[in-house]
Amino acid sequence: MPGTSRREALALGFAAAAMPMLAGGARAAVLKYTLNPVAIAPGVWTIYGLPEPITSKNGGAIANITIFDTSEGAVLIDAGPSHRYGEALKAKATELTGKPVVRVYLTHYHTDHVLGATAFESGTVSAGKTLTADLKKVGNDLTNAMYRVAGDWMRGTDIPTPGREAAEGVETVGERRFRLLPLAGHTSEDLCLYEESTGLLFPGDLVFLDRAATTPDARIDTWRTSLKTLGGIDHKLLVPGHGPVEAGTRGIAQTGRWLDTVEAQINDGFERGLDITELMAVPLPSWTDGIAVAKYEYARSVMHLMPGLEVARLPRLTRV
Incomplete structure (x- = not known):
């Protein structure tokens, strides 16, 4: 057409x-998203994402989303995968708090976290400079990919346009104090938030727990540095981008171990001369047996990371 x-x-x-x-x-x-918020602290609820890849069955609802009640209105950490999800999230947040949504913090530009932001006024949506630039640069590709995978769940979804800058420092919304820390590694910018009154830490997709981490845009060395930073933040509860809320640092350690395992297997396969198909067939260590979608994400990581390794290490052929 x-x-x-x-x-x-x-x-x-x-x-x-x-x-x-x-x-x-x-x-x-x-199609209708069913949102089931779980109270994790007074006036705070998390909607758990499914421990699955994005499919036409789940509509991309695989990421954790958190709702805060404040005296000024509801505050959201991430917005979900589609406009339809964002509308359902807005209604649920208003139902829980009795107030409109006044702030939506986006942690990074992956579709399962940001595309629902189109359901909210631009002036309420907050993102770092790099994240906002990434959405302008690759947003059309991201939405097109989601339309192909998730189908009619995506009806009405476009590219979010954050109207607020999430800069490093403390932002106060009502009685809540959100400490913003822009990090990186999972993507070019990963916004970490710490809410001081509850001691809740939100590392976005820098931390996965009991679900294999995704690496399509990863810089693993930078990611490791960010994990060390997160490990030094005292907190009561950690809310990972995917997986259960926890009262410790198991998710930080597990994510680091997963990155180490994936990188080691890919390096070993490269040294042994395996091609991508052969490397994807290499079994994962037994400690990953309880990690959701481990084989799926390992195969994706091979496809994401192996080409860069080949470019960096294979000799260049020159014409004589």
């Missing part, structure tokens, strides 16, 4: 699919 983007074409196709199937017959079922 001339002048129509892939996303628009998909949206038109989905709209057509939702029309009556027969004259006077059934209509396609309306």
Whole structure:
């Protein structure tokens, strides 16, 4: 269709699919996210993401999202994978707090965390300078990819445009004091937040617990440095980007161990002359047996990281 983007074409196709199937017959079922907030502290709730890859069945609802009640209004840590999710999140936050959403902090630009921000006023959405720049640069590719994978869950979703800058320092919303610490490693910018009154630490996807970490945009050495920084922050509870809330640092240690394991296996496979397919078939150590989607994420990491290793270490061929 001339002048129509892939996303628009998909949206038109989905709209057509939702029309009556027969004259006077059934209509396609309306997709609806079921949000089940769990109280983790007074006036604070976390909605747990599913320990799965993004699929057309789960609509991309795989990341943890947290809601704070404050005297000024609701504050969110991340916004979910789609406009539809963001609308459901807005309604749930208002139901829980009795107030409108006044702040949405985005931790990094991966789709399962940010695309729901399109359901909120730009002036309430806060992101670091690098994250905002990344959304402008690759946002269209990210949304197109999600439309292809998650299908009709994505109807109405576009690229978020944060209207507030999340700079290093302390921001006060009502009685809550959020300490903002821009880090990196999982992506080019990973915003960590610490809420002082509750002692809750939000490292975004710098920390995964009982779910294999994703590495499509990783700089592993930088990630390790960020994990050391996080390990030095005293906290009561840590809320990882994926996995259960915990009262310790097991997620920090486990994420570091996963990165070490993936990097070591890829380096070993490279030295042994394995190709990508052979390397993906190498078994993971037994300690990963209880880690959700470990084999899936390991295979993805091989595809993400092996090409860079080959570029860095293989000799260049020159024409004579």
